[in-house]
Amino acid sequence: MNPLRTTLGKSTRNFVAAGSVLGATARVGGARTSFMQHRAYTSEAPKKSGSGGLVFLTLAALGGAAGYYYNSTQSFKTKTTSIPTSPVTEKKKAIDYQKVYNDIAEMLEDDAEYDDGSYGPIFVRLAWHSSGTYDKETKTGGSNGATMRFKPEAGHGANNGLGVARDLLEKVHEKYPEISYGDLWTLAGVCAIQEAGGPIIPWRAGREDALQASSCTPDGRLPDATKKQDHIRDIFYRMGFNDQEIVALVGAHSLGRCHPDRSGFVGPWHESPTMFTNGYFKALAERKWVKKSLENGGFQWVDKDNTDVMMLPAEIYMYNDKEFKKYFDLYAKDEEKFFKDFSVAFKKLIELGVPFKGDEKVYEFKPTNA
DSSP states (O other), X not given: OOOOOOEETTEEOOOSOOSOOOOOEXXXXXXXXXXXXXXXXXXXXXXXXXXXXXXXXXXXXXTEEXXXXXXXXXXXXXXXXXXXXXXXXXXXXXXXXXXHHHHHHHHTTSOTTSTTTOSHHHHHHXXXXXXXXXXXXXXXXXXXXXXXXXXXXXXXXXXXXXXXXXXXXXXXXXXXXXXXXXXXXXXXXXXXXXXXXXXXXXXXXXXXXXSSGGGOOOTTOSOOTTSOHHHHHHHHHXXXXXXXXXXXXXXXXXXXXXXXXXXXXXXXXXXOTTSOSSHHHXXXXXXXXEEEEOTTSOEEEEETXXXXXXXXXXXXXXXXXXXXXXXHHHHHHOHHHHXXXXXXHHHHHHHTTOOOOSOOOOBOOOOTTO
16 A cells, blocks of 8 residues: 655665555455455564565667666676667557456465565555656656666665565566556556555556666655655645645555565554555544654654554654644545545556656556456
């Protein structure tokens, strides 16, 4: 459900929803029905949360094409196919993006034992982390290129565990090979939010996949959850966001939970991490938070009356900043306003640095559980 990270020992802190958590699925008369609206969180540790890798690199070489991918064992595999000596012009196959959306939605609740029952939050985190590397000054980073396919960026501490999402979405890419990874990952984030009851987020295609690892951005462009509000502003201002947009985007923590093996933190932000609501803001604004020391030497904040629920250090620093606080309090009181502002900010996030031509169709996908 989503954004901040740092390194503590061997773990790296993460500010975006670090795990996947949505609902269970039933089939009634052949139709797919979600229990998402009725499911709260479980305090049990996730039973399946390994991380892996995905497509690593695709290059063209003289006399043949070598496809390289980075897999969960961090090894490299290649396969070679011949390249025609004369150019062949093929009409690009049209992509039915609603079908792609539907296929992603269908897999969200495939594994009831994964976290709180859904892959949705980790899809949001993948979309966020693949987009949140943008730098408006150098015009580098962002979702264009899908550079987390390459080992340098896949290995950034902030991206711990995202191999789970990349591997799952590879199944969709195999069915729709014409879609770029950048488009697929951002579409998966949009799908996960909408299927969890969140706002409609307009989306358009146009991202082009990078061909080499030199396109990767340097480590450190994503937020550090242990730092104060000035650091958060620096990170988001670099992308072109203002204070209101920053707080709206942090609302992605309505979904998911942190994992100690990924971020060093542990727990969900509120009791219903499979539902996209303003519950995160209500929890932050209405509860008493106490500091809790962690085994790795760091700390997080926990609800005094329910210590399974947590907040990251950066979030408490932000809430105590008067300029940020007014937006936290606004969204705690007005879910409709939060949904509207989040939709605008998330669309902006996933489009940063994308070379749109201006004539792309804008899609508003119909949720499968509507």
